[in-house]
Amino acid sequence: MGEDFRGLSIQIGLHIIEDESQDIKLHYTQKERLSFMRINVLLSVLVLFSLLASCNLQAGQAPGTQPPDVERISSDIDIVGTAVELTSAARLTEIAGSVTPTSAASPTFTPTSTLTVTPPAASLPTQCNPLVTTNVVANVRSGPNTAYDIVGSLALGQTAIVAGRNDANTWWYIDYPAGSGSHAWIAGSVTTASCLPSAVQVVAAPPFPTSAPQNDTSSDDEGDDGSSGTPDLVAYAMQYYVVSGKKVHVMVTVKNTGDGTAGPFIVNWMANQDLGGCHWTMTKLAAGKAKNLECDYTYEWGANKYTSTLFVDSGGNVAESDEGNNKDYFDVKLNQ
Incomplete structure (x- = not known):
C-alpha cells in the first residue's frame, strides 16, 4: 500500500502543480508564478504528510514515536517535494520561454484632413502715370x-x-x-x-507765333518799333517757387498789348497785398512786346499763404488805351 500511495501522491502532486501552472501561466508574471508555486508545493506536501501520518499510525503506539515505515514515507515525501519543485521550475521555465512579451502599441496619428497653404499671389508693380x-x-x-x-x-x-x-x-x-x-x-x-520714367521724350518747341509778343531782349530793356499809337500795359502773369523756408523766387511778366511804345514806367510786385516786394523801372516797352522781371524775396511775417499784387505803371505815367488791366493778384503759398 505504501508504494501505491507514494505513486498516487506523486501523481496528485504533479496534477495539482500542472493545474496551478496553467492558472499561473494565464494570470501572473514569472516571478509571481514561482512564488505561488512554492507555496502550493509546500501546502501539498503538508497535506500528503498529514494523510500518510494518519494512515500509518499503529494502534497503541505512542504518538511521539515513528515507525520505520513512516520514516521511509517521510523520506519519500522529501523526494517527492524535491521532484515536484524541480518539475515546477522546469515547467515554469518552459512557460516563460513560450510567452512572447507584447509591448504597448505606439499610438498612431491619422490626420483627418490635409492643411493646404496657398501662397499669396505675387504682387504686381503698381503702375502710375508721370x-x-x-x-x-x-x-x-x-x-x-x-x-x-x-x-x-x-x-x-x-x-x-x-x-x-x-x-x-x-x-x-x-x-x-x-x-x-x-x-x-x-x-x-x-x-x-x-512717377517719371528714367527718360522723358524731348518735344520740340513750336515756333513763336507772329502775333505773339516776344520777350524784349534789347540791352536797355526798352525796344521801340517807332509806332506812334497808344500803348496798353498789362499785368500779364506771375510765377514763383519757394527757394527755402520763407524765401521765394518771383518772376512777373509785363506785356504791351497796345499799338504804341510805352515808357517810362515802374513795375511793382507787392508780396503781401500792398506791403514789401520788388520793383523795377522800365525806360520803355515797344508795342506787342513782353518783359519778364525776376527777383528773390524773403517773407517776414508768420503766415504760410499770402496774396501778392502785380502793379504795372503804378505811378500812372503812361497814357494807355485801357487803364483797368494794370493790376492783378496772385496767391503765394510757402512750404511750411
Missing part, C-alpha cells in the same frame, strides 16, 4: 517760354500728365485739352514732378 503737381496757381502756355500765349492755368495742387519736356529740361509738355493737339506747356519751376 505727373506734375502745381505748387502755385500756374499759367499753361502754348510753348516752353513766357513769351508764348497763355492758353489756360492750373490751380494750386492740380495735376497734369507729363507727355514730354523741352530740350533744356525746364518746361513740361503736358496733356491739356485747351492746348494745341490737347497738349500745352507748364514751367518746371512752379511744379513738382512724380
Whole structure:
C-alpha cells in the first residue's frame, strides 16, 4: 500500500502543480508564478504528510514515536517535494520561454484632413502715370517760354500728365485739352514732378507765333518799333517757387498789348497785398512786346499763404488805351 500511495501522491502532486501552472501561466508574471508555486508545493506536501501520518499510525503506539515505515514515507515525501519543485521550475521555465512579451502599441496619428497653404499671389508693380503737381496757381502756355500765349492755368495742387519736356529740361509738355493737339506747356519751376520714367521724350518747341509778343531782349530793356499809337500795359502773369523756408523766387511778366511804345514806367510786385516786394523801372516797352522781371524775396511775417499784387505803371505815367488791366493778384503759398 505504501508504494501505491507514494505513486498516487506523486501523481496528485504533479496534477495539482500542472493545474496551478496553467492558472499561473494565464494570470501572473514569472516571478509571481514561482512564488505561488512554492507555496502550493509546500501546502501539498503538508497535506500528503498529514494523510500518510494518519494512515500509518499503529494502534497503541505512542504518538511521539515513528515507525520505520513512516520514516521511509517521510523520506519519500522529501523526494517527492524535491521532484515536484524541480518539475515546477522546469515547467515554469518552459512557460516563460513560450510567452512572447507584447509591448504597448505606439499610438498612431491619422490626420483627418490635409492643411493646404496657398501662397499669396505675387504682387504686381503698381503702375502710375508721370505727373506734375502745381505748387502755385500756374499759367499753361502754348510753348516752353513766357513769351508764348497763355492758353489756360492750373490751380494750386492740380495735376497734369507729363507727355514730354523741352530740350533744356525746364518746361513740361503736358496733356491739356485747351492746348494745341490737347497738349500745352507748364514751367518746371512752379511744379513738382512724380512717377517719371528714367527718360522723358524731348518735344520740340513750336515756333513763336507772329502775333505773339516776344520777350524784349534789347540791352536797355526798352525796344521801340517807332509806332506812334497808344500803348496798353498789362499785368500779364506771375510765377514763383519757394527757394527755402520763407524765401521765394518771383518772376512777373509785363506785356504791351497796345499799338504804341510805352515808357517810362515802374513795375511793382507787392508780396503781401500792398506791403514789401520788388520793383523795377522800365525806360520803355515797344508795342506787342513782353518783359519778364525776376527777383528773390524773403517773407517776414508768420503766415504760410499770402496774396501778392502785380502793379504795372503804378505811378500812372503812361497814357494807355485801357487803364483797368494794370493790376492783378496772385496767391503765394510757402512750404511750411
